[in-house]
Amino acid sequence: MDTQQNTALTRALAEVPGPLPTSGVIHIAIPHTDRFTIVGNHLAQHPDLSCTAVGIAVRIQSLPQGVEVGIKALAARCREGEKRVAAALRELEAFGYLQRIRDRLPSGRFITRTVFCNQPTALVRSGPTAPQQPAAPAPRPAPAESPAQAPTSAPAQAPAPAPTPPPPLFAAPPAPLFVPLVPPPTAPKPPPAPLPRPDEPTPELDRAATALLSDLRRHAPQLTLSETDVRQLVPGVAAWLERATHPDTVRRTLTTDLPHPLRHPAKLLKHRLTALLPPPLPGAHDLAAPARPRITVTPFQTCDDCDRAFRSPTPGHCRDCREHRKHRKHREHRSEDTRTAA
Template structure:
């Protein structure tokens, strides 16, 4: 059966000016009347940007002012994952298309603005202030007519030498308009923290951690680990168990909300075992300090004279008996 020909495509090819090439792409250019974005070839054919970065730049350039262009916002619109989007944004920032600048609002609050420039090289050229027209060139004075033989030139005073001009000062180079806050992809990365280790990997802890990791795929099927991964992750799980963490709580923290698709479950477990390690449980002395009452209660005492109860740190007499004893002592001294 013959291949069906698209009539509209055949008609459009017939309208392409010039002879059609025998290989390579053939452009059918139709004018846009609405919903279009102008993209420069310096971006579309950038030799150092990846196709993901170029496509992400076109997506950002087509969005309206104030649209969210964070990693999570772009990941919700695009099919690429957050890691690829973050790498593409770092490429755009390294080549000047994307900048993150800090600005202070009139209220004093400091915010971070994301700025996208469609022509970053144009920012390096001197520009006229906004709304100011370019200064017109000053017209050069017309040269004086040369004297002719019929009319002798009048006697003119000798021209005075021009005063020496001060050397032109070179203006200082302007400060950079944007300061990148995200390091370029070639920047050295900080070393990763090592996997936590227990104070002593006892046989009991080793068996419990091995059983926990071997049984993990029954609760989360995507966390199927190899025997080598289990042996490597046993010290990290043992450190959690040593800190009195419940196995159900450990399983929930390690397997909650994994990325889709999960390509390297062992790497994700290594990261979460290291970064989410709980603190060591408090000791007996720390718990005793928490249980110690903060308010000192004065005990009850029994008065030696009237047997009435009163609060006092030491035994003795109540207030009434003390006052009565003081009055009697005063009377006796006055009578004497």
């Protein structure tokens, strides 16, 4: 059996055109007649895609239309786990090979379609393939002329067109074809908000919250909670009651417009207690109108010397009279000093 395999391999190597390389891979290309998929080198030799992403892309490209290609479906077909499959799908989305679009059916229901493009760069160029330029016609040889008809100088020939450079092996990552309205299913979800708790828990609040949660099944039978669920939700109801919310308001908020069927009543109540928490009631000083600032007006005074009106908190002299009296006192002091010196 080994001899037959070696003989077949030797015969196939002998049919490889050209001399065989001394190192590296040797390709034995046998044409496919059925069950084959054409994969471009831009995907098979992509420098920025991991081998897992390339393999997942080839697997998706080989599947027929309508086959499920979600994370769980691909993980069931491949040996890679869901985490590696999800990471590979994110890589293919980043480079335009995979797109998820939301579409609305005639019935009004929205669905998510998964689209795989084998040549995303060609799709961005608004066509499946780049248009090819027609080849320039080859110049026809001029007929031979007799020496008598030959011109004295040969006409100038038109310059040959510059050769078109070959396209690059790998194109740049294509721009996104659309802006998704919703994050993809593989996007990380933000952590849920914590259940509110009262600032000052008291036994009275705990007792009232426990009674309110235990009584919900009388108003909505689908909100029948276990003792564990009641103990976990008590701090959220206590936070509502601490903010002066009436128990009927809390009960109406938790029991109105319930989904059908309700599979997780405790999760629904936790969401409503967290997302619909009212703010604390404002105090009396918060509702009081702000006091208007008092503006102090300086009264008018009458100057004792010139009877001129001027603004001053106390009676006296205007500015001009004060300057005049100041200069007069200064001259009197200088006169007294001169007489003393004499």
